[in-house]
Amino acid sequence: MLGAADLEASMVYEMKTNSATPAEREAFIRKRMDEFFADKNFRTPALGAREAYQPGPLDRATWNELQQQPQSIRFQYLVGKEDVRRVAWSPLKQQVVHLPGFGG
Structure with a gap:
């Protein structure tokens, strides 16, 4: 089981500012979920x-x-x-x- 924190932790490598908005966090988590079973x-x-x-x-x-x-x-x-x-x-x-x- 992966929680939101596990999915969004790597977001720091893509951030352009010091913090992310809730919408940016949600988008990043959705992207990770969409790519989880990628080839x-x-x-x-x-x-x-x-x-x-x-x-x-x-x-x-x-x-x-x-x-x-x-x-x-x-x-x-x-x-x-x-x-x-x-x-x-x-x-x-x-x-x-x-x-x-x-x-x-």
Whole structure:
């Protein structure tokens, strides 16, 4: 679940003044919502061959499975200003898994 604050935080990078009006904030949030499932947010394969395993919540077997499937798909989205989250469907686990990300 993403709140309005998560959706509008990156607005600071586009602002021309020190503050935004309620209408500007609403327009920005609507734009983010409209672009959320844009093609640019999907990547195939979910994990590139050169990406090294990063210990964390994703176990090595699932990492290897995703990395070895060229048809696997990753979806990434921005939370806040710079926190890019990445998820992919894992046939091994039969669920969506969080991939190690990058950002703030």
